[in-house]
Amino acid sequence: MNKLRLGAALWIATAFWTTSHAQGVDFSGEWRPLYHEDGADRIPGPELGDYAGLPLNDAARLRADSYTTSRMSLVENICRQHGADYALRGMAHMRITMDVNPVTQDPIAFRMHYGNQNMERAIWLDDRDTPGPKAQHTWQGFSKGRWEANQLVIKTTHLKENYRRRNGVPSGAKRTFTEQWIRHGNILTIVSIAEDPEFLTEPLVLSQNWVLDPGQQIATDSCEYVPELPTEAGMVPHYLPGTNPFLNEVAERYGLPEKGVRGGAATLYPEFRQTMGPPAAKPEHCTMFCTCMNTAMVCPDVPK
Numbered sequence: 001m002n003k004l005r006l007g008a009a010l011w012i013a014t015a016f017w018t019t020s021h022a023q024g025v026d027f028s029g030e031w032r033p034l035y036h037e038d039g040a041d042r043i044p045g046p047e048l049g050d051y052a053g054l055p056l057n058d059a060a061r062l063r064a065d066s067y068t069t070s071r072m073s074l075v076e077n078i079c080r081q082h083g084a085d086y087a088l089r090g091m092a093h094m095r096i097t098m099d100v101n102p103v104t105q106d107p108i109a110f111r112m113h114y115g116n117q118n119m120e121r122a123i124w125l126d127d128r129d130t131p132g133p134k135a136q137h138t139w140q141g142f143s144k145g146r147w148e149a150n151q152l153v154i155k156t157t158h159l160k161e162n163y164r165r166r167n168g169v170p171s172g173a174k175r176t177f178t179e180q181w182i183r184h185g186n187i188l189t190i191v192s193i194a195e196d197p198e199f200l201t202e203p204l205v206l207s208q209n210w211v212l213d214p215g216q217q218i219a220t221d222s223c224e225y226v227p228e229l230p231t232e233a234g235m236v237p238h239y240l241p242g243t244n245p246f247l248n249e250v251a252e253r254y255g256l257p258e259k260g261v262r263g264g265a266a267t268l269y270p271e272f273r274q275t276m277g278p279p280a281a282k283p284e285h286c287t288m289f290c291t292c293m294n295t296a297m298v299c300p301d302v303p304k
Contacts (some may be wrong), residue, residue: 024152025150026098027152030212030216031094032216033094037208046165048247052256054164054264055203055263056199057199059198060263066240067238067244071237079224079225081140082162083171084141085162085164085177087114088190093218094115095216097110110125114218117221117223123144123154125144128144131158136158139160141157143156150182150183152180152181153179153181154180155176156176172196172197172198175195177193177194177195180192186211187211188210189207189208191206192205192207194206252281254284257279
């Protein structure tokens with residue numbers, strides 16, 4: 001009897017260690033995003049000239065200042081996917097499935113599917129090598145994960161140039177980002193740390209949350225390239241330096257210091273309060289994004 005008990009205990013311990021060591025946590029499921037963090041930045045999207053909270057350099061700020069929303073109507077931009085890092089911030093209803101080795105049952109990859117543009121991303125868990133520096137860059141890049149206890153740590157490389165915010169703030173093709181996936185019951189938290197030597201002066205740390213939604217249904221997203229702008233061939237809609245008339249609106253509307261909304265690493269630290277200067281204007285009664293962040297996807301205007 002003692003031998004049977006000892007054998008059973010060893011079998012249970014071995015099975016537990018194998019599962020914990022090889023897999024950690026199963027993140028499979030239908031996940032619905034929670035927009036309680038950085039609501040207006042994500043849904044419905046940031047205002048022009050709002051770079052607050054971003055450690056931008058001058059090159060990124062210049063690119064963003066030239067932006068006009070007409071640029072998204074260019075044929076090459078109409079059906080463009082989000083980059084893997086921005087997809088975590090956007091309308092990221094997602095499905096996660098797990099591939100396993102049919103013989104050993106070891107996990108090979110987590111696969112992520114997003115409704116927007118039918119984006120597909122693989123998080124590789126096996127021992128494959130990271131591609132070389134001259135390998136193809138894609139919207140989703142190359143992602144490889146490793147377990148740290150019950151936390152999945154993912155490093156993503158080989159990303160194409162994209163945007164960091166939908167108001168023209170760019171992200172470069174040399175950027176990488178690291179994710180930490182943590183699951184607490186039906187809540188999934190992903191902390192991302194982006195490093196972008198072309199447009200950021202220091203790492204940018206963001207977090208996002210999802211809730212498990214077994215009844216979620218992700219529709220197929222179809223997109224057709226159609227010329228929309230009556231511009232000359234090769235012309236990209238833009239503002240020349242110093243000519244964008246909308247860059248001060250966000251500071252004036254919310255009564256913020258102009259230096260603060262311009263971004264930059266210095267604006268992220270408490271010491272900035274000593275040098276940020278006065279508000280650009282007296283804040284208006286709230287007329288935009290006032291009550292909609294956690295209650296609806298569409299923000300109605302609130303009368304003054």
